[in-house]
Amino acid sequence: MVQEATAAPDLVQEVIEVPGFEAHYVPALNLVASVIKDIPRAPLAPTVKITGDIAEANTFAKWGTDNKLPFTIIDAVNSNAVLSQAIYWKSNAIISGGLAYGNLVIDANGREQLQRVIDPVVEEWLYKSNILRYLRESSMEFYKFWNVFPELILSNDRNSIASLxxxxxxxxRWGLQNAKGLIDTCYINAQWDNGGKFDSPETEKISVIDVYYDPVATVRAQAALASFIYPLAGTSSGKTYYQDAPWHALIP
Structure with a gap:
């Protein structure tokens, strides 16, 4: 439940309104109080009906008609030196500049500039999370499959991301869309090409959040959520579950 915060009218110097929100500036208290006036709905996610040839037990969507397309992709990359090197180069190119953070400022010429900041808390998190390994792995998965499955694990107090x-x-594999048209489950099994099933003992089932609408609020609203998949993917028309990389057109 969202409770509206108010300030005495004679103390409020300025009220800034944006759709759905108000910000009240109280100079006597050096305070800015934000007020949520209304909560807009999330974007619509149309449900796509899929037939038995790409659904398994009405539970998850197969990746390819035989659920083995990722392994076909791996074979295609490993058997083509040019393709393999191209993916490796693109992966390195996207992370070659490293990870930088700071404040975005406007210089005297009106251009945006990143003002570098070194925050000990952030630096410690980057070290403990082994962010460089994550960047290497995720960039390779992106250019190879066009679909990436990062798992974020919350801290015990749920105030921060402990690791990813x-x-x-x-x-x-993505679970089928729910009644709202959202994918809320990811099934993880290393044996899909060797008889693995969604209900196999070794299959891990992880929640998925909707990244299109206020993911932070979504996570906070689910008190039992300890970790989740944050979907990342390229785009290809007409694909609800798994996107196709441009080079996948080379696969017979």
């Missing part, structure tokens, strides 16, 4: 990792895309 990149699952192998070939091991991940």
């Amino acid at each position: 990792s990149c699952h192998e895309s070939a091991h991940c």
